[in-house]
Amino acid sequence: MKRSFLFLLTVLATVSCLNAQESPLSETPLPVEELQEEEREWGASLSVSYASHYFDKGAYSNTDPIFQGDLEVTWKEFFLGGTGILDCTDQNDHRQSFEEWDWTVGWRPVLGGEWEGPIQGLEFQLAYVRYVYPQSRGEDFQEINLAVNAQTLLSPGIDLYYDFEDSFFYGNLNLSHTVELAESLAWNLGAQLWWGNHRFQLRDFEVRENAPFSLVAETSLEYTLREGISFGPFAAGGWALGHKMRESWKEAEDQSAFNWVAGLSLTLEF
Numbered sequence: 001m002k003r004s005f006l007f008l009l010t011v012l013a014t015v016s017c018l019n020a021q022e023s024p025l026s027e028t029p030l031p032v033e034e035l036q037e038e039e040r041e042w043g044a045s046l047s048v049s050y051a052s053h054y055f056d057k058g059a060y061s062n063t064d065p066i067f068q069g070d071l072e073v074t075w076k077e078f079f080l081g082g083t084g085i086l087d088c089t090d091q092n093d094h095r096q097s098f099e100e101w102d103w104t105v106g107w108r109p110v111l112g113g114e115w116e117g118p119i120q121g122l123e124f125q126l127a128y129v130r131y132v133y134p135q136s137r138g139e140d141f142q143e144i145n146l147a148v149n150a151q152t153l154l155s156p157g158i159d160l161y162y163d164f165e166d167s168f169f170y171g172n173l174n175l176s177h178t179v180e181l182a183e184s185l186a187w188n189l190g191a192q193l194w195w196g197n198h199r200f201q202l203r204d205f206e207v208r209e210n211a212p213f214s215l216v217a218e219t220s221l222e223y224t225l226r227e228g229i230s231f232g233p234f235a236a237g238g239w240a241l242g243h244k245m246r247e248s249w250k251e252a253e254d255q256s257a258f259n260w261v262a263g264l265s266l267t268l269e270f
Contacts, residue, residue: 043074044270049234054085055261057172057194058214058238059204062099063254064089077109079127101132106145113151121151129161141165153177168203170196172216184225190218207244215239220265228269235262 047070054062065088072081083102106127113121125147133139141163149157160171176190194214201207220234237260240246249255 041076045072045267046070046270047265047267049263049265051261051263053259053261054087055236055238055259057170058192058216058240058259059249060254060259062087074108078105078107080105098134101134103130103132104128104145110151119150119152123147123149123151141168143168149174163200166199166203168197168200170194170200184223186222186224188218188220188222192216192218201245205245205248207248209242209244212241213245214241222267229267231264231266233262233264236260 047068049068049070051066051068053060053064054066062085067086067088069084069086070081071083072079074080081102081104083100083104084098085100087097087099104127106125108123108125108127111122111124112119115121125145127145128142129145130142131140142165143161143163145159145161147157147159149155154175154177157174157176158171159174160169162169172192172194174190174192176188179187179189181187192215193212194216195212196204197210198208201209201211201213205213207213216236216238218234218236221232222230223232224230237258240249240255240257246257249257249259
């Protein structure tokens, strides 16, 4: 992983140097906006949200309210992210402390972006994810993530995860769309069809199947206060799929055949 990351950095640096040498000096200076866009290699975003439950893949990880913080720093096509889940109660004996930390490092290139036709481009993501549970470190695990999304109507995509230590494999097919309701107000819609192999389903739901296990629908309103600052409510619902999965969720004390979550989020972009 480390060698691959260094190799990618070397290739990007070499290509950048070659482009700089081949580009002739322009007699007309670029506008200030274009200079700022070219020089902007670094970026960051911070999102803080309050949710009625810890909702994950259509199921509950915690049925009590949580705070979630997401921080991502980008450099060109590379990114480093961190997520913290704060238990607002003590349902899982965390006593208002962080019950989970997720750390991600990856590469997110975009192919195309200005193509003609219905598909303007393809966004790829290759990442390493580590999940840390401060109160029960024996449950820590790590995964490789691969995702592809098409820049077109409904933004269809596929998102795959593989736990190479325990051979857990799961992922989703997803759709999303944004409707501009006003100049500063957007309505986001999304859907995910989750699938997992028998090892994953046995670990999380005590069901041994290689099949889709949930369908998730998401919606949110995003109001932009000013450039780089937005907030709004969100909600999602998850349906168990298949007879065995529905029965498993019904029998569990903290699940039902249909689970839901609602909350409010604030996002800052730098």
